[in-house]
Amino acid sequence: MDDDGMRAWLLAPDDPVRSKVAIDVLASRGLDVVSTARSDLPGVLITRAEQCEPGIVSELSHNGRCRVVVVVVGDPVADPWELLGAGASDVLQWSSNGVETMHTVAARIHRWFQVDRLARADPVTSRMIGQSPAWMSALRWLVEVARYSDASVLVTGESGTGKELAARLVHALDPQRRKGKFVVVDCTTIMASLSGPELFGHERGAFTGAHIARRGAFAEADGGVLFLDEIGELPPSLQPELLRVLQERTFKAIGSQKWERTDFRLVCATNQDLGALEQAGRFRRDLLFRLSAATVRLPSLRERVDDIPLLAKHFLGQLVTDPTPALDPAVERLLLSRAYPGNVRELRQLITQIAIRHVGGPLITAGMLPDEERTTELCPLARPDGLAESVRQALEAGLDLRTLKSTVAELAVTSALTASGGNVIQAARRLGVTARALQLRRAERTRDDTRT
Numbered sequence: 001m002d003d004d005g006m007r008a009w010l011l012a013p014d015d016p017v018r019s020k021v022a023i024d025v026l027a028s029r030g031l032d033v034v035s036t037a038r039s040d041l042p043g044v045l046i047t048r049a050e051q052c053e054p055g056i057v058s059e060l061s062h063n064g065r066c067r068v069v070v071v072v073v074g075d076p077v078a079d080p081w082e083l084l085g086a087g088a089s090d091v092l093q094w095s096s097n098g099v100e101t102m103h104t105v106a107a108r109i110h111r112w113f114q115v116d117r118l119a120r121a122d123p124v125t126s127r128m129i130g131q132s133p134a135w136m137s138a139l140r141w142l143v144e145v146a147r148y149s150d151a152s153v154l155v156t157g158e159s160g161t162g163k164e165l166a167a168r169l170v171h172a173l174d175p176q177r178r179k180g181k182f183v184v185v186d187c188t189t190i191m192a193s194l195s196g197p198e199l200f201g202h203e204r205g206a207f208t209g210a211h212i213a214r215r216g217a218f219a220e221a222d223g224g225v226l227f228l229d230e231i232g233e234l235p236p237s238l239q240p241e242l243l244r245v246l247q248e249r250t251f252k253a254i255g256s257q258k259w260e261r262t263d264f265r266l267v268c269a270t271n272q273d274l275g276a277l278e279q280a281g282r283f284r285r286d287l288l289f290r291l292s293a294a295t296v297r298l299p300s301l302r303e304r305v306d307d308i309p310l311l312a313k314h315f316l317g318q319l320v321t322d323p324t325p326a327l328d329p330a331v332e333r334l335l336l337s338r339a340y341p342g343n344v345r346e347l348r349q350l351i352t353q354i355a356i357r358h359v360g361g362p363l364i365t366a367g368m369l370p371d372e373e374r375t376t377e378l379c380p381l382a383r384p385d386g387l388a389e390s391v392r393q394a395l396e397a398g399l400d401l402r403t404l405k406s407t408v409a410e411l412a413v414t415s416a417l418t419a420s421g422g423n424v425i426q427a428a429r430r431l432g433v434t435a436r437a438l439q440l441r442r443a444e445r446t447r448d449d450t451r452t
């Protein structure tokens with residue numbers, strides 16, 4: 001969506017009367033309506049329920065390409081959840097003359113434009129790097145939830161996808177909560193044997209080792225955001241306690257008789273499937289409902305490969321300045337082709353290792369890669385179009401393992417000799433064999449060749 005053209009696309013060719021109401025109301029709210037399909041998708045498609053199928057909604061709304069509002073005229077649709085599940089942003093009943101409905105739609109559209117603007121250009125959101133559709137879609141939802149609601153947020157995603165960063169963003173974007181603290185508790189560090197002093201705080205002498213009184217996270221986060229990382233690891237004994245605090249907004253420090261009030265916004269993160277934990281009886285269902293009022297799923301780096309160069313340059317810019325070197329195409333190729341089980345964190349660590357090896361100069365070259373990475377870059381085995389593919393084709397053509405092995409070995413010997421200008425000692429060193437072994441091999445080969 002571009003800022004100047006807040007465009008909605010109205011798909012209602014057979015309904016001139018309602019279309020007019022819709023266009024008039026949207027135009028009165030500063031929205032530009034196009035009524036015929038154009039090649040570029042507008043920000044919002046407004047369509048009547050009869051004119052859209054879940055499949056189309058799903059395709060249009062995939063990765064936030066376009067927001068789809070479905071207006072229902074007459075009898076309510078049998079299953080609005082089917083449309084919402086397919087990705088529709090809203091399903092609304094057409095009120096008697098439609099004016100009220102269209103004002104609601106206009107208000108929603110204005111909100112989405114604000115969210116998009118924040119997601120694209122705000123100094124806070126620009127700390128979270130990425131432009132791929134999968135990333136932008138998650139970021140837009142995160143911004144909407146953070147800025148326009150006070151609900152608890154559950155951030156899910158694989159390890160290293162930026163869940164803590166997302167939680168910090170909720171704090172920074174919440175107009176009320178950002179005045180308070182951002183308090184982090186890693187639930188893996190909460191001891192199941194104790195009754196949660198990290199959360200509740202404790203009085204002096206409340207348990208062995210409690211030499212002084214200490215405030216807990218519930219008190220610290222008052223007025224701000226409490227971030228419970230790895231929430232799936234919260235000991236079962238503390239789950240009802242947390243639920244109670246969320247409902248009553250009061251708690252007692254361990255060893256204290258006094259109820260204290262607290263008012264924080266809760267953000268939790270997990271890389272586990274909480275639904276599965278709940279099924280297995282390890283996570284309370286009522287707590288799960290409470291925590292997941294708004295769930296934001298962060299995509300893995302596999303789902304946002306397009307963002308890798310951008311992230312790499314961002315991290316490099318943080319580590320090497322004046323001037324930040326560019327990435328040689330071979331390095332960029334490697335970064336794009338390798339796997340990142342540890343997601344953005346792993347990419348960041350790799351860039352740190354590269355930055356350490358950079359001793360000046362305008363370019364990051366393959367020589368600055370850590371050894372294990374260089375092997376991947378230089379050995380075509382790992383590349384889908386490399387040796388693996390040739391081997392597959394050779395096997396298909398009927399070559400057996402013995403022939404394959406000797407062919408590859410011969411290729412390696414020839415390349416090493418060529419690279420060393422025929423110097424057997426250097427070539428042998430390169431191949432990791434003794435010069436004698438290489439000479440014997442060559443002699444054998446010559447014998448074979450003369451026999452055939």
Ligand SMILES: Nc1ncnc2c1ncn2[C@@H]1O[C@H](COP(=O)(O)OP(=O)(O)OP(=O)(O)O)[C@@H](O)[C@H]1O
Nearest residue numbers: 127128129130158159160161162163164165344345
């Ligand atoms: N979109 C992003 N832009 C910039 N940096 C990012 C982004 N996503 C993650 N990072 C960086 O990657 C690292 C890991 O991020 P973070 O700790 O938020 O991940 P996580 O999902 O909470 O990981 P874990 O599940 O292991 O706790 C951090 O250094 C963070 O700053």
